[in-house]
Amino acid sequence: MSSHLSQTHPSQWQGYTPLTTDAAWEDESYVDYYYDDPGDMPGTLTIDPEAPPPELVLIDYGSHHATRQPLTRPQECIPYMDSQSVSWLDVQGLGSEDILQELGQVFRLHPLTLEDIVNVPQRPKVEQYPDHILLIARMVTPREVGYGFDTEQVSFILGSSGYLLTVQEEGEHDTFASVRERIRVGKGMIRNYGADYLTYALLDTIVDGFFPVLELYGERLEELEDEVVINPTRTTLAEIHQLKRDLLSLRRLIWPLRDAVNVLIRDAGDFFGAEVRVYLRDCYDHTVQVMDIVETYREVASSLMDVYLSAIGNKMNEIMKFLTVISTIFIPLTFIAGVYGMNFAPDKSPWNMPELDWYWGYPFALGLMAVIAVALIIFFKRRGWFDNFSLVITDRVDGNPRL
Amino acid sequence: MSSHLSQTHPSQWQGYTPLTTDAAWEDESYVDYYYDDPGDMPGTLTIDPEAPPPELVLIDYGSHHATRQPLTRPQECIPYMDSQSVSWLDVQGLGSEDILQELGQVFRLHPLTLEDIVNVPQRPKVEQYPDHILLIARMVTPREVGYGFDTEQVSFILGSSGYLLTVQEEGEHDTFASVRERIRVGKGMIRNYGADYLTYALLDTIVDGFFPVLELYGERLEELEDEVVINPTRTTLAEIHQLKRDLLSLRRLIWPLRDAVNVLIRDAGDFFGAEVRVYLRDCYDHTVQVMDIVETYREVASSLMDVYLSAIGNKMNEIMKFLTVISTIFIPLTFIAGVYGMNFAPDKSPWNMPELDWYWGYPFALGLMAVIAVALIIFFKRRGWFDNFSLVITDRVDGNPRL
Amino acid sequence: MSSHLSQTHPSQWQGYTPLTTDAAWEDESYVDYYYDDPGDMPGTLTIDPEAPPPELVLIDYGSHHATRQPLTRPQECIPYMDSQSVSWLDVQGLGSEDILQELGQVFRLHPLTLEDIVNVPQRPKVEQYPDHILLIARMVTPREVGYGFDTEQVSFILGSSGYLLTVQEEGEHDTFASVRERIRVGKGMIRNYGADYLTYALLDTIVDGFFPVLELYGERLEELEDEVVINPTRTTLAEIHQLKRDLLSLRRLIWPLRDAVNVLIRDAGDFFGAEVRVYLRDCYDHTVQVMDIVETYREVASSLMDVYLSAIGNKMNEIMKFLTVISTIFIPLTFIAGVYGMNFAPDKSPWNMPELDWYWGYPFALGLMAVIAVALIIFFKRRGWFDNFSLVITDRVDGNPRL
Amino acid sequence: MSSHLSQTHPSQWQGYTPLTTDAAWEDESYVDYYYDDPGDMPGTLTIDPEAPPPELVLIDYGSHHATRQPLTRPQECIPYMDSQSVSWLDVQGLGSEDILQELGQVFRLHPLTLEDIVNVPQRPKVEQYPDHILLIARMVTPREVGYGFDTEQVSFILGSSGYLLTVQEEGEHDTFASVRERIRVGKGMIRNYGADYLTYALLDTIVDGFFPVLELYGERLEELEDEVVINPTRTTLAEIHQLKRDLLSLRRLIWPLRDAVNVLIRDAGDFFGAEVRVYLRDCYDHTVQVMDIVETYREVASSLMDVYLSAIGNKMNEIMKFLTVISTIFIPLTFIAGVYGMNFAPDKSPWNMPELDWYWGYPFALGLMAVIAVALIIFFKRRGWFDNFSLVITDRVDGNPRL
Amino acid sequence: MSSHLSQTHPSQWQGYTPLTTDAAWEDESYVDYYYDDPGDMPGTLTIDPEAPPPELVLIDYGSHHATRQPLTRPQECIPYMDSQSVSWLDVQGLGSEDILQELGQVFRLHPLTLEDIVNVPQRPKVEQYPDHILLIARMVTPREVGYGFDTEQVSFILGSSGYLLTVQEEGEHDTFASVRERIRVGKGMIRNYGADYLTYALLDTIVDGFFPVLELYGERLEELEDEVVINPTRTTLAEIHQLKRDLLSLRRLIWPLRDAVNVLIRDAGDFFGAEVRVYLRDCYDHTVQVMDIVETYREVASSLMDVYLSAIGNKMNEIMKFLTVISTIFIPLTFIAGVYGMNFAPDKSPWNMPELDWYWGYPFALGLMAVIAVALIIFFKRRGWFDNFSLVITDRVDGNPRL
Numbered sequence A, B, C, D, E: 001m002s003s004h005l006s007q008t009h010p011s012q013w014q015g016y017t018p019l020t021t022d023a024a025w026e027d028e029s030y031v032d033y034y035y036d037d038p039g040d041m042p043g044t045l046t047i048d049p050e051a052p053p054p055e056l057v058l059i060d061y062g063s064h065h066a067t068r069q070p071l072t073r074p075q076e077c078i079p080y081m082d083s084q085s086v087s088w089l090d091v092q093g094l095g096s097e098d099i100l101q102e103l104g105q106v107f108r109l110h111p112l113t114l115e116d117i118v119n120v121p122q123r124p125k126v127e128q129y130p131d132h133i134l135l136i137a138r139m140v141t142p143r144e145v146g147y148g149f150d151t152e153q154v155s156f157i158l159g160s161s162g163y164l165l166t167v168q169e170e171g172e173h174d175t176f177a178s179v180r181e182r183i184r185v186g187k188g189m190i191r192n193y194g195a196d197y198l199t200y201a202l203l204d205t206i207v208d209g210f211f212p213v214l215e216l217y218g219e220r221l222e223e224l225e226d227e228v229v230i231n232p233t234r235t236t237l238a239e240i241h242q243l244k245r246d247l248l249s250l251r252r253l254i255w256p257l258r259d260a261v262n263v264l265i266r267d268a269g270d271f272f273g274a275e276v277r278v279y280l281r282d283c284y285d286h287t288v289q290v291m292d293i294v295e296t297y298r299e300v301a302s303s304l305m306d307v308y309l310s311a312i313g314n315k316m317n318e319i320m321k322f323l324t325v326i327s328t329i330f331i332p333l334t335f336i337a338g339v340y341g342m343n344f345a346p347d348k349s350p351w352n353m354p355e356l357d358w359y360w361g362y363p364f365a366l367g368l369m370a371v372i373a374v375a376l377i378i379f380f381k382r383r384g385w386f387d388n389f390s391l392v393i394t395d396r397v398d399g400n401p402r403l
């Protein structure tokens, strides 16, 4: 499973150069919740001018039938809502205030509910109303180019009369295709259950969608682990920090979703049957497993930051040893050369540098130097100082300079 | 939204020089709660001599009318308090003990409540009394010049007979303008609801007011992220620390406010109708989102401190490498020059420095030096030591010296 | 308020030299709870031979009277205990087992309660008995000379029949003076309330007493913040550590006191009337604010430790740069001088150091050196290496050597 | 006990070379939960093509008999399931969808339960159904070659009619042998109790199996402790990090298992008799002890990372001292030699280097140098700088180079 | 009290040399819980061959009598167990399976209870059975030679019919002597209370026994604090780490004991009378105080690790400054000497080193050097670089080399 995934997107990490341009950093805000201008009236809808216009698709099904039809306006949905069959209206795109307001009227949504659906992104949550329940979730998908993941808010309105309204930010990045196919061909039990099971089935694809994203981060973390010990570079540091940031974001997505699923299991007995609650528990298990993995990664990444700091210190020790070895060997030699470069007059006294007039004087001096150099090299060799130079010497790994 | 904001206050970060003067640091105390002198009697009001004198404005409205009138004394308010219409007395300024004491009598406030309103700042909280409920909140606004945010205590007294008293520290920095306007023109549902909805509407502007402040900190954090990797300076460190401090302050403001809103939703059924509690839940969502963002920023800022420490180590390695390269190349050359500077007498022995008398002696010595230098340069080049010098060499970024 | 305080004790920080003698460290034990020798019988009183002898003062008051009289023995108190008026016996000093045992008999104290009162210090707590309630608190006062704060245990025994016994370690450092004065002159409501209000009034002075201590630590923290960035010295480090230690001690004092006050509000309905519980809530608010401040200071102090570590690294980079600049400039010059100090015989060959015989030889050599030196200086200048020397150069700040 | 274990696997740590190949790192994924492809239908079984085919063994016993027989298909089990005797079907291997589906039908398992059993690994948990209870546990065994531990999921289905189904991933690494033997020979009380006791007995071997694994990590931790202070190497760092990672994994295994055992004790009264719950409490104690040890190891490992960082700094100080001593001694000597190498003409002036013509000039110069060298050596000796060189000098420990 | 203790064991810290031999580290396992071999039958007793044989002493007492008699077999105890008087059987030593099994039969202990008593050490806990209650505690005593503390498990079986069985690992290190004496002479109330009070009295000595151990660690911590700032050595680091490890162990002992005492107070009403529960609350207070102190020490020790790291950095800065000062002063001087050592022929040109022929040439050169040296010394002096050398210069403190 994971090997399949990692082979599908090998390019995701390759071209990643977070430091060359600011662009990669720029387009992500930490404030990834929508917020009103202070003073905005509650219920104000904010339509992003670049948001795609909503596309409405109604899927209506029961044990023996399944139909799919695009709608142009929400009100076309009304006849289906109270029918016996399960009616699922999927709205993709938030680009028309007109249609969204009509949606609110058709589904009798509280102005604040409509605001939560439209003014994305919101924090995942559950909100109960007499005749419907609101679930806000955030879908994650691995980014196709570059690094990281994309998120898209999906809002669920499950009506007690057996309809489901889902609202997505846009048409792409949809993990619901397999559910639509199961409805179409009647595979599995989905056509025998109600809108509550449909809600579960869609939510399950959203939760399962966190795992491939985490798998990519897990692989990245293992690469960084090797990098930090074998070949730590300047960008390693920035990438560990970026990884920690992304994991914080993932945690912010999954933590409230886990709570929301728990609320569905415990407090939403009017909307979810006992049989479906068993399935929701499975979904809850998966949210807990996602949390588990995110927390583990965060701890490993923190530890990695400490390893990096130590690796820098180790590198510094190597450099210092190198300088010390070179200096220590040549300093005495240069001193000896300096001594024999002194200008004491040998003719004034037999004590004045008699070596200069010896027959073997120069070879003697050179030999003295050689002896000192060899002795020092043996000294350092015995202490093991040269062993570490393997690292100084292999300072370029795979063609890249080391730290 | 965020782009709008960041363009409005571009100067906020530009002129920020936290280290040049102590002034910026001086005027913020960590003890940002008011406290009595030990031994002060409970209920003692402390009037800051520089506090502006209170201005009193009464807004009275119902479905079909809305009037606004400045008052000179609190007791003028009495006729309105028990009327059917909603009466909102807004007091701005804490500069008159006389007026504040009268306020306490008119609204039958407990001496400790009056103390909490007057002796600002207090920790946000809710306190219930038989006929009114006290909510203390802290409004934040981005500082117009310089760095950071200003806070101002706003106290709400919501009476069970349908009046609202709000007390602000001063007249400026008011986020309530849009609510006044909605009352005046009857926009939205505000005129159809009671004083509980008015309380919500005002509180909502306060909570929404945290987001623009956070957005500024988010932008600052992203700038610091780039700075710490690309161009860490000495002030970067102080600014990360300052950021952490400010985030701690923000957390101290929003955490108890979140609890207070929760108390309003759960335990204040006598004062807030079911319909308004739905709105309060929305407000609660926003306090949770603010908390979420503050905690995320705090974790990123802590990680940034670690990145900074590593960046210093990286820089040190570069400097050491530079020194080592220069030293290692010249030390052997200088040694050779020293050798040929020795004064062994060539005329005493054919072994005494015969090179000195060679025809090509000097070029040979220079050549030997050149060979050694080139060999060492190639050695370092192959190890990749020069690649990192790009950083030593580009030590001045955008005209500023690097770390 | 804070300016007043900081002006009162300006000398507190000035003479602080924690490293010169061990004395300052010596007299503070981390085990600041009293403990029995293992095997001691429960209820064993341990009288410190240096403890001052107890002084007993009885204050008896009601709406219309207030009397104060020193007692010599606890039993003189008996007639007052069951009277209608409020009777407050204040015992200052723990130096007489005789008197303390009599106190236990008069007030029918459990041997363990008496032990808690006498064997100081204990952890703050509340303990309920059928006819009285025990509250143990710790009073803090800023140390008048030197650094830090002093603590003194104050035990409260509030009897259901309307008396209050307080036991203090010693007579000095009493924050109760203002309460005695309010009783004497009948200021405020104190004479109209019972012993429960008196308990609150005294406890309030204790809680309010934490703020001036915290204010001093806040100021110290701000000084250390400036110091750590502008002028970190060796003692800065020890002082941050000491600050963290002291804040830990403060936290240990206020945390259980907060819980104790909460117990009084929630579970001690037999001893505290509803009206007084409103006042206790105010007191509880203040304990929460103290906690808030302590926790904030602790986080800032931890961050400061990290800043200090980075500041050391920055300093090291500066020193290394200085050494590198000096070395790098002189190494090539010295090499050139060495070359022209070689003794190749110019008369043996035209290739042997012909420069030595040039007319402009020496000026040429000096000029070459000058060119190299200037080029290197420009190189370093352009890289901005000299800009940071401002810090190396201003290494003495305000007459003190820097880090 | 522990000595026995540590002697059994002495080779486990010896050959450990985590850095030489990536292989050791590669085969462990952090995402160690199974997950569906987003969109997979709930209840989809994923059969690993390399999984061994299931082997089925039925053990049926009562007070007076115990039989063991291999089965070929799950349905052969049906006659035993509702019998009075205890029937334990142990399935080892997940390599046949056919058999596993039949297992689901025979034991009437919910599709999601079957999925949890087959799609391994899952997080430990308990799930109750009307007629059976599901317990998922993870068995750990010390890895026989190399470093670390292996895990294998064991699923328990305890039926209310007195049967137990266990499903293991594979046949090896089974800690159940002693239980089978106790059933066979009727040792202890096992044959007198029901399937609930059998479940406990098997679970107990799983929990007890964590201790030998922890013992190995404890020994490794102690080795690393010595290593980090006495002889820290580059691999020490990677191993501490790896240890922390492994402890995180162990924590993820034991934490939810502890919760699951607690659920069995508290909420599973229909499946576990009061007598057996006493035994489960013992098992719960052991899970708490495992947690305790894991958390302690994690804290010690974190502290060790800090110790390592300091050890690097200490080493750097030693290297710097060595370089400083060598440089400081020779720099003045070389300077003196340089002075006497100057070419001032003694014949032009009596002030021009008269030493050069002295009778004792050269010995004087050498003596001067010797005096300076000895003085400096004494200076450094007195300061204790040479004492630390014991560490620089013994830089190779047990034949390995030091840090 | 603390001064008394610290004087009693002054030698405890003196001879401590944790790094010289591995022995000190070796004999402490982190896995300090007993664990079964996986597959061991529940209730298996593991008798350590070196465990001392059990000694049984029965103390029987009431208001008017107290007898003490050694027993040879547990069954001799039976007549006393149901008598009116309080019967305390104290078993010291776990070296005989025979006697321990008989103990289980006499006191009707569950096999798992007997296992917990015998297979030491276990985690402190309380376990209730119909006719007795089990309390497991761990007694700590300061180690008499060397460093640290010893622990010994003490198990309490309090029977509802008024007997107490205590089982200790061995006869030494008993804190119960004072209780035996109080029983013998009838001191205090102990003879008037039942076996529940006796249980309290013994438990109280165990809890009080933590304080002297903590006091020793507190003193060690203060010594390390001074050491880390004034004279940090290589062993300081190892000792801080060891201290943290020991504190972790202490925390593991006291934390569950606190919970166990709390269970006794809240849930064990059948075994402990209301009067004795008052005493248990006092004991609970002390466990909380022990926790408090342990947690404080842990935080201080962690902070100390950070201080140590900074101290290393400070030391490095000093060494670098020393090297920089020496290098910077001599480098220009050596350069000048080199210049005047060049061999430009003065006779070829008046520009060729005319200084060499000057009358004051040599003194001029020496003077130039002196001026440069003095200027540089003043430069460094003014910057304060020499002030810090106090630390380099006093590098040996109390005869020991510094870091």
Ligand SMILES: [Mg+2]
Binding pocket: A028, A029, A030, A032, A249
């Ligand atoms: Mg993001």
Ligand SMILES: [Mg+2]
Binding pocket: A034, A035, A036, B286
């Ligand atoms: Mg909003």
Ligand SMILES: [Mg+2]
Binding pocket: A204, A205, A207, A208, A282, A283, A286, D036
């Ligand atoms: Mg799923």
Ligand SMILES: [Mg+2]
Binding pocket: A221, A222, A223, A225, A226, D025, D026
């Ligand atoms: Mg890996």
Ligand SMILES: [Mg+2]
Binding pocket: A282, A285, D112, D115, D116
């Ligand atoms: Mg599942």
Ligand SMILES: [Mg+2]
Binding pocket: A302, A306, B306
């Ligand atoms: Mg860290």
Ligand SMILES: [Mg+2]
Binding pocket: B028, B029, B032, B249
């Ligand atoms: Mg502030």
Ligand SMILES: [Mg+2]
Binding pocket: B034, B035, B036, C286
């Ligand atoms: Mg106050």
Ligand SMILES: [Mg+2]
Binding pocket: A036, B204, B205, B207, B208, B282, B283, B286
């Ligand atoms: Mg809002």
Ligand SMILES: [Mg+2]
Binding pocket: A025, A026, B221, B222, B223, B225, B226
């Ligand atoms: Mg960014």
Ligand SMILES: [Mg+2]
Binding pocket: B244, B245, B246, B247, B248, B249
């Ligand atoms: Mg702050």
Ligand SMILES: [Mg+2]
Binding pocket: A112, A115, A116, B282, B285
């Ligand atoms: Mg909303």
Ligand SMILES: [Mg+2]
Binding pocket: B306, C306
């Ligand atoms: Mg940190």
Ligand SMILES: [Mg+2]
Binding pocket: C025, C026, E222, E223, E225
């Ligand atoms: Mg101390």
Ligand SMILES: [Mg+2]
Binding pocket: C028, C029, C030, C032, C249
């Ligand atoms: Mg203290």
Ligand SMILES: [Mg+2]
Binding pocket: C034, C035, C036, E286
């Ligand atoms: Mg005590």
